[in-house]
Amino acid sequence: MKEWSGKRYWIVGASAGLGSALAHQLSRVGAKLVLSARDGDALRELADELPGHAEVVTLDITKEESCADAVATVGDVDGIVFCAGVYWPFGAKEWDTEKAVAMGEVNYIGAMRFLGHVVPRMVERDHGHIVLVGSLTGYRGLPGSFAYTSSKSAVMSLAECLHADLRKTGVQVQLLSPGFVKTRLTEKNDFNMPQIMEPEKAARIMFDHMNSDGFSRAFPNPFAWVFKIGQVLPDGLYYRIFS
Secondary structure, eight states, rough: OOOOOOEEEEEESSSSHHHHHHHHHHHHTEEEEEOOOSSSSHHHHHHHOSSSEEEEEOOOOTHHHHHHHHHHOOOOOOOEEEOOOOOHHHHHHHGGGHHHHHOOOOOOOHHHHHHHHHHHHHHTTEEEEEEEOOOOGGGGGTOHHHHHHHHHHHHHHHHHHHHHHHTTTTTTEEEEOOOOOOOGGGGGOOSTTTTTTTHHHHHHHHHHHHTSSSSSSEESSSSHHHHHHHHHHHHHHHHHHHH
């Protein structure tokens, strides 16, 4: 069990959903929080709700200057949780370039842009905790979700590479890959979502994993097992089942 009291954690994508729920979880155990997203009003409302200390720093991860200014303002932290993301449900037959590029820009390139300002500082100090949020959809290609799935797959690969580079240093990297979480993003779906979770439940699972020394956790089971098994199926069988 980690010691959280007094530790400074920066949640990027804190204004709603999973990020907001995790902010409540971390604040209850005494962490000092930095809350970031584009919606400053929502962040200030969240900060007022939390039992502990919270700073609000608005941030647009699609802009280099915004990332640089935010990191200069915040300074060094003990850990960051990157859970910013956007989502629209459509497949290749309904290709929407603007929304597809936005998903890549926010979900993956935004993580790369932001981490480019944070990771070198943690490496130099040999201290830090990096938590990236992937998705069960990122394990392998799925129908109707090429933009979101590929962006989350990229985030998961990024986490794996960072872990490979930093696992023997003082910088811990962790990956969490949830299934369906009841948020304004999943409200866009018009299909059945097995084992959909409330954000608070997902945040508790995330917090449990953040307390561990493990690298990756996919949840909830048994839904997550389906995607893990899918990774080892031959292509012909996989696409007959999943598409």
